[in-house]
Amino acid sequence: MIRAIDVCKSFEDGRLVLDHITASFQPGKTNLIIGQSGSGKTVLLKCLVGLHRIDSGQILYNDLCFSGAPLAVKREIRQKLGMIFQGGALLDSSTVIENVMFPLDLFTDMSQSEKEDRANFCLQRVNLTNANRLYPSELSGGMIKRVAIARAIVMNPQYLFCDEPNSGLDPKTSVVIDNLIQEITQEYNITTIINTHDMNSVMEIGDTIIFIYQGRKWWEGTKDDILDTDNKELEEFIFASAMARKVRACQGR
Numbered sequence: 001m002i003r004a005i006d007v008c009k010s011f012e013d014g015r016l017v018l019d020h021i022t023a024s025f026q027p028g029k030t031n032l033i034i035g036q037s038g039s040g041k042t043v044l045l046k047c048l049v050g051l052h053r054i055d056s057g058q059i060l061y062n063d064l065c066f067s068g069a070p071l072a073v074k075r076e077i078r079q080k081l082g083m084i085f086q087g088g089a090l091l092d093s094s095t096v097i098e099n100v101m102f103p104l105d106l107f108t109d110m111s112q113s114e115k116e117d118r119a120n121f122c123l124q125r126v127n128l129t130n131a132n133r134l135y136p137s138e139l140s141g142g143m144i145k146r147v148a149i150a151r152a153i154v155m156n157p158q159y160l161f162c163d164e165p166n167s168g169l170d171p172k173t174s175v176v177i178d179n180l181i182q183e184i185t186q187e188y189n190i191t192t193i194i195n196t197h198d199m200n201s202v203m204e205i206g207d208t209i210i211f212i213y214q215g216r217k218w219w220e221g222t223k224d225d226i227l228d229t230d231n232k233e234l235e236e237f238i239f240a241s242a243m244a245r246k247v248r249a250c251q252g253r
């Protein structure tokens with residue numbers, strides 16, 4: 001489990017971008033952070049992985065204080081983190097299998113054949129076969145996401161961070177990628193945190209959801225109770241989506 005306790009974060013201008021955020025992210029669940037553009041989702045995600053230093057509060061990984069830990073401890077925890085970046089962030093001049101093996105090259109002393117076996121296992125897990133020798137420029141958006149997921153799980157992470165994992169994908173492929181992330185999360189009991197403003201993702205895989213509004217945690221719940229909210233700002237956010245309005249209408253709410 002990952003917890004943020006009373007986390008505040010500001011930048012040079014002193015404005016609180018994260019304003020006393022307290023939230024828990026559960027293992028085996030897809031934990032979503034939602035909110036409008038500029039609400040503070042990415043800053044929160046970066047604070048959770050240690051890319052931003054927090055002003056006050058604590059970030060805990062299974063009761064271990066990550067935010068205040070010495071560098072060696074932080075490094076150890078970081079090796080248990082997988083990340084899926086918005087555009088995939090693949091290495092353009094490396095093939096699919098080289099991209100997936102990259103963390104193994106950096107952090108393990110596995111032999112070449114062990115690395116290839118592990119990378120092939122992960123590529124099969126994301127249903128990407130016969131693409132090992134292709135370069136990122138030869139892949140579709142959905143394939144790029146699959147490679148990014150395979151690379152993110154190649155080190156057997158306990159924690160998986162996804163920043164807008166289906167940005168740039170069509171709705172059908174987005175659902176496939178969302179479901180794949182959820183399946184992997186459950187299968188390996190990973191604590192997965194997904195930053196999104198995609199209402200389709202919310203309704204598909206929102207095991208736990210926090211809604212950030214102007215840097216504050218404004219609401220928390222699950223996909224099952226989000227449509228019943230009477231929180232005005234959350235309602236404005238979700239019902240800006242035509243799909244959510246239709247789902248509510250079909251349910252007679």
Ligand SMILES: Nc1ncnc2c1ncn2[C@@H]1O[C@H](COP(=O)(O)OP(=O)(O)OP(=O)(O)O)[C@@H](O)[C@H]1O
Pocket residue numbers: 011012017035036037038039040041042043044197
């Ligand atoms: N490095 C930085 N320096 C100064 N301000 C920053 C920095 N990073 C983010 N901010 C500010 O923090 C606020 C929250 O930004 P953040 O990127 O977290 O929003 P977001 O909710 O992820 O938006 P989006 O959905 O558009 O990605 C914004 O006002 C942004 O300008």
